[in-house]
Amino acid sequence: MPDIKYSKKHEWVLVEGNIGTVGITKYAAEQLGDIVFAEIPDLGKNITSGGETAVVExxxxxxxxxxxxSGEVTEGxxxxxxxxxxxxxxPEGQGWFFKVKLSNPGELSSLMNKADYDKxxxxxPS
Structure with missing residues (x-):
């Protein structure tokens, strides 16, 4: 079973080995409505947990x-x-944003599992 974690800002991360795939949750996509633009981070960019990394309009x-x-962007x-x-x-499949080589796997412990995120x-509510 995949290890998917969720943030309070409505992002998810699927962890496979030392790579995390990041996207926005179904809830976030529904709140935004029809998405018309997405910007992804550059390859090799070092990102920090909680930092602005991509844009969606x-x-x-x-x-x-x-x-x-946190880590280095390996794919957009x-x-x-x-x-x-x-x-x-x-949103939680083909609509992922970027992949990150984890620099601090311990950060995952501060994220929620699916049941806790749904709660x-x-x-x-927004």
């Missing part, structure tokens, strides 16, 4: 995407730049 608003983990999902609607269609969303 919808017909409603522009929003920063914060990384829930160019498919969402070409077709931002992938983020709405499959958080119910208790803290």
């Amino acid at each position: 919808s017909v409603k608003a522009a929003s920063d995407v914060y990384t829930p983990i 999902n160019s498919a969402i730049v070409t077709d931002p609607s992938l983020i709405n269609k499959d 958080y969303v119910l208790e803290n």
Whole structure:
């Protein structure tokens, strides 16, 4: 079973070995509405947990995407730049934003599992 963690800023990270794949949650995508633009970080960029790392724009608003983990960007999902609607269609799958080589795996312990995230969303609606 994949190890997926969630942040209070509505990002998710799927950890496989020392690589984390990051995207926004289904809840975040629904709140944004139709996404029309996505910007991903440059390869090799060093990012810090909680930092602004990517941008997503919808017909409603522009929003920063914060990384829930620190490390070096190893891959960006160019498919969402070409077709931002992938983020709405499959936010926790094909709509991922970037991959990071983890520099501090201990940060994962501060993130939520799916059940805790679902509870958080119910208790803290936008």
